[in-house]
Amino acid sequence: MDMDKTEKNQEKFTCGEFEYQVIRSARKTMTLEVRRDGNVIVRAPLRTGLPRIKKFVNQKQEWVLGCLERTKEYREQKPLSADLSESKRNVYIRKAKETITKRVSYFARLMGVSYRNITIREQKTRWGSCSSEKNLNFNWKLILAPPEVLDYVVVHELCHLKEMNHSKAFWDEVGKVMPEYETYKLWLKENGWKL
Known part of the structure; x- marks a missing residue:
C-alpha cells in the first residue's frame, strides 16, 4: 500500500x-x-x-x-581527490584558500557578522567548523564541489556565529541567506565522499 x-x-x-x-x-x-x-x-x-x-x-x-x-x-572524471599528486593537491589547497576566503568575506558582509581566522584543512568527515572564538575551518575539497555547495558550507558556518547549534533558529538563519540550502545539504550527503 x-x-x-x-x-x-x-x-x-x-x-x-x-x-x-x-x-x-x-x-x-x-x-x-x-x-x-x-x-x-x-x-x-x-x-x-x-x-x-x-x-x-x-x-x-x-x-x-x-x-x-x-x-x-x-x-567524465573519476573520484576527484584520490589520484592527485602532491603538487596538484597543493594547487587545489591554495585555490580553496583563495576562493573560500573571498566567499566568507562576501557572505559575512551580507549577513552582518564578523569572524577572526580562516583555516583550510583536509578532514575526513567535516566540511567546515566554527569555534566559539569565531575561527572558521574549511575542508579544501570543497573546491571540487559545485560552487553553490561551497557557498552553502560557508553560509552554514557563518550562521554559527549567530547560533552555535543546529536549532530551528539556526536553520532559519541559513534559509534567510540561502532558501534552497536543503538541495546543497543533500548533495554533500550523497556526493561528498566522491570528492
Whole structure:
C-alpha cells in the first residue's frame, strides 16, 4: 500500500532541455536538486499545484542547466581527490584558500557578522567548523564541489556565529541567506565522499 502511495507522488515533466521528476511529500518547502547522475528532482509539499511547480522550475532553468553541465564534467572524471599528486593537491589547497576566503568575506558582509581566522584543512568527515572564538575551518575539497555547495558550507558556518547549534533558529538563519540550502545539504550527503 505504501509503495503505491509513493509511486503516485512521483511524476515526470519536461522543462526546455531537461526532464525532471516531482516527488510530493509531507514537507513545507519546495526544493530543486540536480544529482550527479544527471537526474533533476523537485521535492514539493503534497498539495502544491502543478502550475506552481512548473513556474518554480522555470525560474531555476538556467541554474539547472549549469548544474547539468557540471555533472556531465564530473561523470567524465573519476573520484576527484584520490589520484592527485602532491603538487596538484597543493594547487587545489591554495585555490580553496583563495576562493573560500573571498566567499566568507562576501557572505559575512551580507549577513552582518564578523569572524577572526580562516583555516583550510583536509578532514575526513567535516566540511567546515566554527569555534566559539569565531575561527572558521574549511575542508579544501570543497573546491571540487559545485560552487553553490561551497557557498552553502560557508553560509552554514557563518550562521554559527549567530547560533552555535543546529536549532530551528539556526536553520532559519541559513534559509534567510540561502532558501534552497536543503538541495546543497543533500548533495554533500550523497556526493561528498566522491570528492
